[in-house]
Amino acid sequence: MTISEETAYARYRDLLRRPRTAAALAAVVAVVSVAMQVVVLDDVSGPLLVVTVGSVLVCVLATWNVVNFGRTAARRLEDASPSVGGTFSWWRNGTGGYEAMPFAYGADHQRFAYLSYAVGAVPVEIGHLASQAGRGSSSPTGRRHAYVAIRLPERLPHTILGFGHRSTVLGIRVVPEQWHRSQLVDLGFDRRVKAYVGDGGEQTAREFFTPAVVAVLARVGRTYDVEIKDRILYLIGTRSVAAGSVRRWSRQRDLVESLARALADDGLWAPIRHQVRGNGPRFGAMRADVGRAVTMFAVVVGAVVVVISALVIYASGVLE
Numbered sequence: 001m002t003i004s005e006e007t008a009y010a011r012y013r014d015l016l017r018r019p020r021t022a023a024a025l026a027a028v029v030a031v032v033s034v035a036m037q038v039v040v041l042d043d044v045s046g047p048l049l050v051v052t053v054g055s056v057l058v059c060v061l062a063t064w065n066v067v068n069f070g071r072t073a074a075r076r077l078e079d080a081s082p083s084v085g086g087t088f089s090w091w092r093n094g095t096g097g098y099e100a101m102p103f104a105y106g107a108d109h110q111r112f113a114y115l116s117y118a119v120g121a122v123p124v125e126i127g128h129l130a131s132q133a134g135r136g137s138s139s140p141t142g143r144r145h146a147y148v149a150i151r152l153p154e155r156l157p158h159t160i161l162g163f164g165h166r167s168t169v170l171g172i173r174v175v176p177e178q179w180h181r182s183q184l185v186d187l188g189f190d191r192r193v194k195a196y197v198g199d200g201g202e203q204t205a206r207e208f209f210t211p212a213v214v215a216v217l218a219r220v221g222r223t224y225d226v227e228i229k230d231r232i233l234y235l236i237g238t239r240s241v242a243a244g245s246v247r248r249w250s251r252q253r254d255l256v257e258s259l260a261r262a263l264a265d266d267g268l269w270a271p272i273r274h275q276v277r278g279n280g281p282r283f284g285a286m287r288a289d290v291g292r293a294v295t296m297f298a299v300v301v302g303a304v305v306v307v308i309s310a311l312v313i314y315a316s317g318v319l320e
Contacts, residue, residue: 011091012112015130016070022140023062030055061141069128069144073242074113076249077126086117100227100234102145106131119260123151126241126256146243148224148235150260154272156208157201157283159228162194163221180287193218199284207271216262220255233263 033052074090081088091112095103103109114127129145132138160179179196187195187209197205217226224235241252 005090008090008092011093011110012074015091015110015112016066019062019065019069019141019144023059023066026055026059026062026140030059058140065141065144068239068243069113069146070243073128073240076242077113077115080253081115081117084115084117086115088113088115098147098149098232098234099229100147100149100232100236102129102131102147102236106133106143107135107137108132119257120264122260122264124256124260125149126253128240144238146224146237146240148241148256150233150235150256150263152228152231152233152263153266153269155230155283156228156272157204158198158230158286159201159205160196160286161217161221161226161228162196163192163218163226183287187214196286198286201283204272204275204283207275208268210268213262213268216259220259223252223255233259235259 030052033048033055037048037052078088080086089111091110092114093110095109096111108131110130112128112130114125116123116125118124126148127146129147131143131145133143183196183198185195185197185202185205187193187206193214195205195209220226220235224237227234227236235256241256242249
């Protein structure tokens with residue numbers, strides 16, 4: 001069912017309103033709770049301190065989404081539409097047929113402020129995704145992802161690429177890979193690049209990920225998560241491609257379009273085409289390392305409990 005542009009724009013404005021409202025309310029609660037601590041109460045209140053910290057956290061997260069997924073980014077994509085011969089849309093319900101991780105998991109998916117156009121003969125879509133963690137849930141901060149979807153000439157196995165930028169701090173690994181190690185494919189050159197490939201797609205992945213392709217993807221991987229599923233390569237980020245300064249927007253757009261042009265090279269696809277057409281291999285799904293995921297979740301929950309408990313104990317004066 002198609003909807004009018006007026007309705008789409010109204011839905012888009014509603015999506016923007018939620019994190020703004022959350023940020024404003026959280027800021028008010030934080031200010032009031034701090035004022036009560038300073039003016040009304042003689043001693044620091046543990047529960048009130050927890051409320052203050054929680055309100056500040058919600059305010060920061062909601063403000064991040066307001067700044068990085070707001071009207072400025074949307075207007076830049078809208079303004080670029082005529083010059084690239086593309087189509088800009090304010091809002092559409094659902095995933096649009098996309099299957100990357102943010103689209104495949106969660107609930108209430110809504111694409112908003114997205115631009116569809118072609119770089120040469122390669123279809124590209126730059127946009128934003130709103131979703132919830134589960135059915136019936138409603139995040140006060142607004143769950144948001146930036147995405148780029150680049151359509152490929154041939155299908156490829158489900159692949160998650162890791163370049164180490166998001167998982168290490170000062171050379172120390174702080175985020176373990178969540179994918180099963182048995183699906184880690186050795187590409188034969190740069191050890192810093194980790195490619196997790198669905199079962200049955202190992203040979204196709206080695207054919208596709210040449211040193212030249214990986215070099216281009218490594219530039220993109222400094223900012224975005226890279227995922228491939230069937231005929232689409234996805235870039236997933238926590239900040240809109242069009243957010244920030246005009247200079248950043250120009251750099252990010254050049255980065256995306258350079259990648260699209262590199263993927264249009266017919267010589268890259270000749271060996272892939274021979275493999276996947278006809279009775280080509282059947283590619284399996286990615287498998288999560290459940291043990292690692294449970295461990296990571298337990299560590300995060302434990303850390304949060306320890307921090308909150310320490311704040312409450314300190315505020316209650318038990319250690320004095």
